[in-house]
Amino acid sequence: MPKQSRRDFFKISAALTAVTAGVTSTKIKAESKDYIPDKAMGVLIDTTVCIGCRKCEWACKVAHDMPTAPLESYDNRTVFNEMRRPDHTALTVINEFPGKELDRFPIDVKYQCMHCNTPACVSACIVKAFHKHPNGTVTWDGSKCIGCRYCMVACPFQIPAFEFDKAIEPDIKKCDFCFERTKIGMLPACVEICPNEVLTYGKREDLINIAHNRIEIDPDKYENHVYGEFEVGGTSWLYLAGKKMPELGMPDLPRATAPGVSESIQHGLFAYFVPPLALYAVLGGVMWINKNRKNSETEE
Amino acid sequence: MEEHLKPMPIKQKFLTPGVWALIIIAAFGMTALLLRYILGIGAITNLSNQYPWGIWIGLDVALGVALAAGGFTTAALGHILHKDKYHAIVRPALLTAALGYTFVAVSVMTDLGRWYYIWHPLIMWNGNSALFEVGICVMIYLTVLYIEFLPIVAERFIGKVNLPGFLSAFNNSVDRFLRFLDRVLDKTMFIFIIAGVVLSCLHQSSLGTLMIISGQKMHPLWQTPVLPLLFLLSAISVGFPMVIFESIISSRSFKLKPETDILRGLADIIGPLLAIYLAFKIGDMVIRKSFVYLMEVNTVSILYTIELVVGIIIPLRMFFSRTLTKSIPGLFIASSLVILGVLLNRLNNFVVAYTPPYATSAYVPSVGEILVTLGFVALEVLIYRAAVMFFPVISQPKPAASVSKYSAKGV
Ligand code: SF4
Ligand code: SF4
Ligand code: SF4
Numbered sequence: 001m002p003k004q005s006r007r008d009f010f011k012i013s014a015a016l017t018a019v020t021a022g023v024t025s026t027k028i029k030a031e032s033k034d035y036i037p038d039k040a041m042g043v044l045i046d047t048t049v050c051i052g053c054r055k056c057e058w059a060c061k062v063a064h065d066m067p068t069a070p071l072e073s074y075d076n077r078t079v080f081n082e083m084r085r086p087d088h089t090a091l092t093v094i095n096e097f098p099g100k101e102l103d104r105f106p107i108d109v110k111y112q113c114m115h116c117n118t119p120a121c122v123s124a125c126i127v128k129a130f131h132k133h134p135n136g137t138v139t140w141d142g143s144k145c146i147g148c149r150y151c152m153v154a155c156p157f158q159i160p161a162f163e164f165d166k167a168i169e170p171d172i173k174k175c176d177f178c179f180e181r182t183k184i185g186m187l188p189a190c191v192e193i194c195p196n197e198v199l200t201y202g203k204r205e206d207l208i209n210i211a212h213n214r215i216e217i218d219p220d221k222y223e224n225h226v227y228g229e230f231e232v233g234g235t236s237w238l239y240l241a242g243k244k245m246p247e248l249g250m251p252d253l254p255r256a257t258a259p260g261v262s263e264s265i266q267h268g269l270f271a272y273f274v275p276p277l278a279l280y281a282v283l284g285g286v287m288w289i290n291k292n293r294k295n296s297e298t299e300e
Numbered sequence: 301m302e303e304h305l306k307p308m309p310i311k312q313k314f315l316t317p318g319v320w321a322l323i324i325i326a327a328f329g330m331t332a333l334l335l336r337y338i339l340g341i342g343a344i345t346n347l348s349n350q351y352p353w354g355i356w357i358g359l360d361v362a363l364g365v366a367l368a369a370g371g372f373t374t375a376a377l378g379h380i381l382h383k384d385k386y387h388a389i390v391r392p393a394l395l396t397a398a399l400g401y402t403f404v405a406v407s408v409m410t411d412l413g414r415w416y417y418i419w420h421p422l423i424m425w426n427g428n429s430a431l432f433e434v435g436i437c438v439m440i441y442l443t444v445l446y447i448e449f450l451p452i453v454a455e456r457f458i459g460k461v462n463l464p465g466f467l468s469a470f471n472n473s474v475d476r477f478l479r480f481l482d483r484v485l486d487k488t489m490f491i492f493i494i495a496g497v498v499l500s501c502l503h504q505s506s507l508g509t510l511m512i513i514s515g516q517k518m519h520p521l522w523q524t525p526v527l528p529l530l531f532l533l534s535a536i537s538v539g540f541p542m543v544i545f546e547s548i549i550s551s552r553s554f555k556l557k558p559e560t561d562i563l564r565g566l567a568d569i570i571g572p573l574l575a576i577y578l579a580f581k582i583g584d585m586v587i588r589k590s591f592v593y594l595m596e597v598n599t600v601s602i603l604y605t606i607e608l609v610v611g612i613i614i615p616l617r618m619f620f621s622r623t624l625t626k627s628i629p630g631l632f633i634a635s636s637l638v639i640l641g642v643l644l645n646r647l648n649n650f651v652v653a654y655t656p657p658y659a660t661s662a663y664v665p666s667v668g669e670i671l672v673t674l675g676f677v678a679l680e681v682l683i684y685r686a687a688v689m690f691f692p693v694i695s696q697p698k699p700a701a702s703v704s705k706y707s708a709k710g711v
Contacts, residue, residue, distance in 0.1 A: 085658050087349050124513050126431040127424035146420050147413020150431045152352035154513045158658050161349045162413060164342030170413040251657045253516070261525050262513040263428050269505065269528070270433070276498055283380055283494045290382035 037117070040136035041182070042204035042236040043191060044211055045110055047248065048221055050198040052080065052094055052108035056190035060092045060112075063178060063189035083249065086111050088161040088173040092190060095249055100242050107241065109248045110190070110198070112175035113138060113159045114228060115236035116258070123259030124154035129172070136204060136236040137177040145172055156232050156251060156258050177236070204236055211240050233257035304388045307695040309456070310554055310688050318553070319685065322678040329675010332668045333410065341413060344668030350656045351663035353411075358650030359643070360407035360673055362507055364400055365438070366535045366642050370546075371397020371445065372500035373539030377569075379493045389562055391452065391693045392550070393543050398445040399684055403676050405442060408435075410672065430509035437503035444496045448489070454482040456691050504535040511649055519653040520590050521604045526580065527649075533580055537573040538642040540566040541615075541635035548632050550688070556696055558628055567631055571619035574638065578612045603644065603652055611641015 054074040061068035066089065080096035092112040099105045115138050122130040122138060129144040130151060140151075140160075147170055151160045163170040178188035186192070191199040200207060211226040227239035231253045239245055246252040269275055336344050347354050374393040378386045409415045421435045461475045462468070508531030511518050524530070544563050551558040585591050594601045615637040624630035651663065665673075688694050 083658075085349070120513055120515075123426075123428045124431065125426060126429050126435060127420045128426045129424075144417075144420060144424055145414060146417040147415070148411070148431065149352035149413065150429070150510075152349065153511070153517075153654075156515055156517070156657075158350070158517075158656050162352065164345075164347060164349075164413075165340055166342075166413075167338060167340035170340065249658075251516070258515055259428065259513055261515075262430055262509055265509050265512065265525065265528060266428060266430055266433065266506075269502070269509075270427070276502055279501060280494055280498045283376075283497055284490075287380040287382070287490060287494065290380070294382050294384070 035117075035132045035136065036134045038205070039134050040117070040204040040236055041177075041202065042115070042136060042207050042238060043188065044200040044202070044207040044238045044240065046198055046200070046214070047107055047109050047239060047241040049196050050094070050108040050110065051196055052077065052096055052106070053195065054079075054094050055193045055195065056110060056199070057090060057092055057094060059189040059193040060175070061090065063181065064091065064176075066090075080106075086113075086159060086161065086175065088163045088171070091173060091175040097243070097248055107243060107248060109239075109241070109250075111249065112190075112237065113177070114157050115175075115177055116156075116232055117234040117236070118232070118257035118259060120154035120156060120232075120258035121151040121160060123263055124150045126150060133179070135182065137179045137182070139176050139179050140172050140174065142169075142171055147172075154258065156253055158251075204234075204238075207238055211238060214240060230255045233260075304695040307388075307391055307452075307692040309690055309692055310694055312554060312689065314686065314689060316553075319682065322682050325678040326675050326682060329671050329673075329678065332671040333675065335668065336410060336672065337415075341411070344666060344672075346663060346666040346669065348663075350659050351654065353650060353654070354663060355647070355651060355665045355669055355673055356407055356411040358647050360676060361404055361411070362646040362650055363643055364404040364407060365504065365507060366531075366538055366646060367542050367639065368397045368400030368404070369500065369504065369535040369539035370542040371400070371539075372497045373536055374543060375448075375493050376497050379490070380497065385565060386562060388559060388695045389543055389547065389566075391695070392546065392688070394445065394448055394452075395684065395687055395691075395693050396542070396546060398442075398449050399680050399687070401438065401442045401445055403680050404438060407676060408438075430506050430513070433506040434503050434510065437499050437506065441496060441499040441503065444492050444499065447485070447492050448496065451482055451485050451489070452691050452693065454478045454485070458482065500535075501532060505529065505532040507531050508649075511653070514654065517654060517656055518649075519593070519600055519655060520588070521585075521593050521600060522649050522653040524584050524588060524590075526584050530577070530580060530584070533573075533577040534642050534645060537570065537577045538638055540570050540573070541638040544631055544635040545639060548628060548635075550684075550694070553685075554688075554694075556694070560628065563628075563631055564625055567619055567625040567634070570635075570638070571616060574612060574616040574619065578608075578616060581608065581612070600652060603648055607641055607644045607648060610637060611644055612638075615641070 055071070058068055058071050058074050060066075077096075080094075083095050084090075084093045086093050092110060094108050094110050097107045097109065099107050115132075115136050117136070119130065119132055119138050122128075122132050125145075126148055127144045127146055129141045129146075130138060131141065132138050147162070149160075149162055149172075151172060152158075152162060159174050161173045163173065178186070178190075181188060187201055188199075191201045200210065202210075208226060208229055211229075215222045215224055215226075221242055222240055223242060223244055225244070227241070227245040227250060228235040228237055233255065239250070241248055332344055341347060345354060345356070370393040374386060374390050377383050378390040409418050412418060421432055422439070426432045458475060458478050461471045461478070463471055463474065505528035508527035508529070511523070512525065512527055515523070544566055547559055547563060550556075594605065615634045618624050618630065618634035618637070621630075624634065654663075
């Protein structure tokens with residue numbers, strides 16, 4: 001079954017939801033009221049200039065006090081022989097793909113949390129351990145998390161990772177957009193170290209304009225698509241590439257936000273507690289009627 | 301209609317060869333469980349960053365909740381629709397539900413990476429999260445089930461309070477307290493019974509909402525916005541088969557006369573309930589045109605077909621056949637098929653249908669996961685057996701001659 005038609009199913013599903021839940025999308029409030037789209041920052045990843053030096057992988061680990069091998073060892077390109085994923089030991093990784101046919105250069109792609117505009121993890125988390133900040137950053141709070149791993153089930157990019165090997169205080173690990181650094185005006189560690197200006201940090205709106213400009217200037221070099229502009233309602237991190245992103249290890253996602261369907265059902269079922277209370281009243285009525293009928297029968 | 305004696309504790313030997321087998325299974329399970337708490341989840345499960353949830357969620361939790369649905373369906377039938385005929389099965393179903401949900405809670409805790417924070421959802425709310433809704437509803441419902449069970453405890457001890465040693469001085473006051481409790485509960489029980497049914501409807505359906513947020517990661521055969529409705533309908537239709545299944549097994553194991561009359565009455569209700577579930581399942585498939593995935597033969601399409609045919613269509617046909625529902629084996633097989641169908645459905649929804657975008661290998665439960673799951677089941681059966689020997693739960697059909705009114709007091 002080709003991917004495209006699979007997407008159609010979800011479109012139909014989404015349409016069905018409106019009927020099922022009996023609510024329109026206007027009912028869906030963005031979870032984090034403090035997220036301000038105008039203030040959202042982001043990073044534009046131009047994969048066409050990435051040389052796969054993996055310095056960002058190293059810098060990210062250092063910035064987060066995670067154990068890492070010395071910087072020199074990152075020159076080893078044999079890691080590209082297999083596809084890797086960000087996990088609890090590395091919040092970002094680079095994978096390498098063959099280049100466009102006539103092109104000699106391979107394509108290197110960086111992966112990390114996308115910091116979605118409407119994050120599935122924030123919507124799903126049972127205790128609100130995930131939070132979306134005004135600048136778009138999505139962070140995880142270890143003092144709340146109960147380790148249920150529902151965030152992992154929810155994330156369309158398969159990003160949150162769990163320390164399965166720990167019996168006590170296992171953490172959920174994912175890129176935190178270097179929140180502690182950006183707070184004090186520093187660049188995210190990966191952006192700062194990148195030698196080739198693959199990563200551009202800036203306002204999400206501006207980055208989208210820059211991306212479209214680059215495509216306009218050099219339409220042969222780029223696929224005419226800014227990945228992350230609309231995917232699952234838009235993401236803070238954006239990609240430009242010479243190939244379609246689904247060929248470069250990113251999922252082919254619809255424009256509908258990931259938590260939309262689920263939240264509208266939730267709010268439909270629980271709209272101001274009216275449906276549960278109504279059910280209670282109806283059942284109480286039925287019980288009363290039946291009881292009275294029984295009583296009058298026995299009296300006769 | 302058969303008359304029933306008041307429910308009484310069953311006076312029989314606890315240990316039989318079958319019980320020994322269960323004890324051994326439970327012991328293995330608890331050993332694996334201990335390892336999980338000492339070494340962590342990763343050490344004894346095959347869960348990974350690709351497959352965050354396995355059979356502990358799919359079976360122990362989701363199936364556990366579904367199979368405990370007998371509690372609220374019989375409560376609705378016996379108390380809300382006031383069909384006195386069914387009062388004899390309300391207590392066994394209530395005990396099953398109370399035990400079932402207790403084990404659901406223990407299973408949830410086992411699966412939580414930070415199990416000691418299980419109370420966090422009580423004070424940290426996320427109204428957008430389906431899991432939050434399930435968690436809160438299950439917690440409240442479990443409390444309601446225990447309250448509903450209290451009169452049975454009171455009945456067991458009223459007039460028989462006999463505390464050891466110096467505590468015997470309190471015998472009278474405890475007895476008075478129990479009588480007071482019994483009176484209060486008798487007056488207010490209807491509040492809890494209705495609340496139990498409402499809470500059940502809520503979380504049975506919200507369990508279905510759980511996987512919706514996983515979007516494309518869930519196979520389109522199962523991923524549908526009507527999942528909550530399908531979960532609710534399947535829970536309602538598996539409630540009575542579960543009661544029949546248990547009643548037949550426990551009457552065999554205690555060598556009692558099966559409650560043929562009551563079970564046949566239940567069987568007549570199951571047919572229509574299954575038909576409604578089937579109608580929605582097929583309707584959803586047609587509207588979303590997801591049947592195209594059944595054209596190709598693979599694990600997913602085969603499992604879906606088994607779930608549909610063996611778990612719904614065949615038992616549906618059986619429950620509509622007068623001759624089959626007249627015989628105890630017929631009832632037993634048909635009920636078992638419905639249970640199997642729901643088992644497969646929950647497993648499919650939470651495990652089989654989950655296809656993460658970067659999966660490198662499929663998830664297969666580890667020996668440790670299976671041991672824990674089986675261990676919980678064995679333990680649950682053992683506690684059930686002990687409970688019906690200690691508390692007045694099971695009421696036996698009365699020998700035809702002496703007829704006295706069955707008292708539904710406090711149930
Ligand atoms: S990519 Fe996943 S983890 Fe990151 S914000 Fe989006 S949903 Fe959350
Ligand atoms: S694992 Fe932690 S962060 Fe993830 S959903 Fe559960 S409680 Fe929230
Ligand atoms: S933004 Fe920070 S946490 Fe995220 S990948 Fe870059 S260095 Fe790592």
